Amino acid sequence: MSFKDFLTIFILKIFVNRINYCAMAEFVKPKILLSRCLGISAVRYNGGIINDSFVEKLKKYVEYLDVCTEVDIGLGVPRQRMVIKRPGKEYRFIECGTNKDFTLKIIDYCAKISKIALDYDGAVLKAKSPSCGLDNANFYTEENNR
Numbered sequence: 001m002s003f004k005d006f007l008t009i010f011i012l013k014i015f016v017n018r019i020n021y022c023a024m025a026e027f028v029k030p031k032i033l034l035s036r037c038l039g040i041s042a043v044r045y046n047g048g049i050i051n052d053s054f055v056e057k058l059k060k061y062v063e064y065l066d067v068c069t070e071v072d073i074g075l076g077v078p079r080q081r082m083v084i085k086r087p088g089k090e091y092r093f094i095e096c097g098t099n100k101d102f103t104l105k106i107i108d109y110c111a112k113i114s115k116i117a118l119d120y121d122g123a124v125l126k127a128k129s130p131s132c133g134l135d136n137a138n139f140y141t142e143e144n145n146r
Contacts, residue, residue, distance in 0.1 A: 032062050034065070034124050055124060069106055082130045084138070
């Protein structure tokens with residue numbers, strides 16, 4: 001047997017073994033945090049839900065923990081809209097209409113979720129949400145206050 005034949009057979013054996021291993025190996029689903037309003041439950045401030053085809057497809061391939069900051073801190077559905085205000089140097093989570101400040105409750109909730117999130121591989125959160133939006137949620141100062 002030539003070296004070239006030996007090498008070809010050796011590579012084929014590795015390839016077949018790898019295919020067999022992959023066929024026998026169990027697929028471990030990644031764990032993610034998922035905003036509850038993204039196709040799971042009607043928890044938006046107005047009682048709505050966001051149906052997203054990507055999230056629907058994704059749910060088949062991941063293990064997820066659904067989260068909704070506002071509902072999980074005890075606010076109902078429907079509810080007044082929440083906004084981020086910055087009256088000075090601090091950001092505050094304020095409920096429109098009532099002007100109630102939920103900042104401390106949301107900070108406590110985020111601390112709890114942060115510990116849980118350490119065991120997760122990622123997150124899919126609602127963009128522009130005052131409690132979930134990472135860098136694109138609007139905030140209001142005295143100048144642009146609504």
